[in-house]
Amino acid sequence: MNLQILGLKLSRYRDQLTESLDEVAIATGIDAERLRLIEEGQLEPSGDEILILADHYHCDFKFFISNEQVAPFEQTDTLYRAHGREFSKNDRIAVQEFLYLCDTEEFLMQELNRRPTDFSYRPSGNYFKGNGEGAAAAFRKTMGHDDRQVPRDIYAEFRSVGVHVFRRKLGNSNISGLFIVHPTAGRCALVNYSEDVYRQRFSAAHEMAHAIFDSKEGPSVSFYRHEQVDRREVRANRFASCYLMPPAFLQRLPAPSGWSEADAQKWANELRVSCDALGIALKEAELVDARISAKIRGFRVPRESKIDPELPENLTEIQRARKTALLERGLSDHYVGLCLDAHSQSLISLGRLSEALLCSHGELAEIASLYGRRIHGN
Known part of the structure; x- marks a missing residue:
């Protein structure tokens, strides 16, 4: 065990969580001065101390005792350099737990011999919206959907092609989700559980688009409100819209120009999307003008009407x-x-x-x- 490499790993994890030595000492029961010497590579930790620190940083202890240097923090370093101010200390802990869950899920999938379905999509040209539409159609076909079928358990569908999707609460309500390629788990998407349940579905589909198109582009964060127009974000939104709200389904709806608030809520709930997303999709499909789109987008599906597949009604x-x-x-x-x-x-x-x-x-x-x-x- 190379003590210098071990110390560097520990210090980088601590830096990413913005924790002081004293904070780690309080959380782990290991003396702060001892922690400093371990991080500097001057002192070899005991086996118990490695297990305690691995648990604290939500990392496989085998990574610490090996000389392997590739770690998730290579990706999160990039993430925090670009968007560090968006992530509180608690959010950084949440991201670290998320990566641990992804790594564990991949391990369990392999141990249980659960093999994902192959899916890939090769875009052509630079028409980003068109590529989003094409990928959505191809993915729906792989999932066995006809051109009007509304997907229900979207999380199961994304997992079935090897993407690790976890809903996890973050403190920053402007973060919809993030996408990271984990060195051992592969493609990983986090959806902010603080969001509305239907917004979570759209965010998950958005991150799935990043998994399809942007795995080589490094980690990304998706925000509820975008300050700048990014073509990759536009493509991801178009994929999510066409996957969740198939164009053929929209074409067969009663004329949206005559919808009441109850009509908009009914069809949004049928599609498991917000009225906001539905209003945008109808305008993209040229089924409504800007005025009607804005009207539909202003409606809200009542919270009690929304369906979360993991919180069935029969629960006490x-x-x-x-x-x-x-x-x-x-x-x-x-x-x-x-x-x-x-x-x-x-x-x-x-x-x-x-x-x-x-x-x-x-x-x-x-x-x-x-x-x-x-x-x-x-």
Whole structure:
């Protein structure tokens, strides 16, 4: 174990989380002066200290004890250099947890022999909107949709082609999502769970477009309100619109020019999108003029009418609150299912299961029960 490389890894993780040595010392119970010497490569940590620090930074301990230098922080370094002021300390911790979940999900997928479906799209020319439309049509075809079918579980569809998608709460409500290529997990998309549930669907589809087109372009952050026009963002928005609101479906709608507020809400809810997104899509399809588009965009689907596939109506109030808290940390039905499957097949230990689910041993039975499962051996 190269102590200089180890120390550099630890210091870079700490810098990215904007934590002081004293803060890490309080969180881990390791003396601040000892931490300084470890980061400087002057002192070899114990095995327990490596495990504690790996847990604190949400990183596989094997990465710390190897001399491997490729790490997710190469991508997040770039991200924070460009948009560092947008991410609070808590948001940086959230991003680090998200990357940990992506890495763990990839590991579990391989251990369980869950292989993704191949999907790729090769754009032609520089017509970015057209490429977004073409990719949406190609992806819908791969998913088995006809030209009018509205996709329901979009997160499952994105995961089925090897993109790690996690909804995770961020403090900055202007961040819709981000896309990062993880060195071991591959393409990873974070969707801000603080957003409206239908806005989350659009954000996820937007990040999927980045996964299709921009994997070689480095990490990106998508904002709810864009200060500048970026052709890649325009393309991603066009992909999301055509994937969620297929043009053939829009063409068969009753004339939008005569819609009431209830009509707009009805069709937006059928498409699982906001009235804002629907109004824009109708104008793009030349089905309404700017005035009618603005009118439709001004309507809102009532919160109680919106459908979140991971918060079904049959949950009790206590179950809904508990599951919402887990979803805020990124624990999707898909991910929790993978963790429990791996443990039931003795592919991971009970300790590794609690680490993967970001919880204590005592919470495992409760979480499993919430998802209709039991801990193997209990």
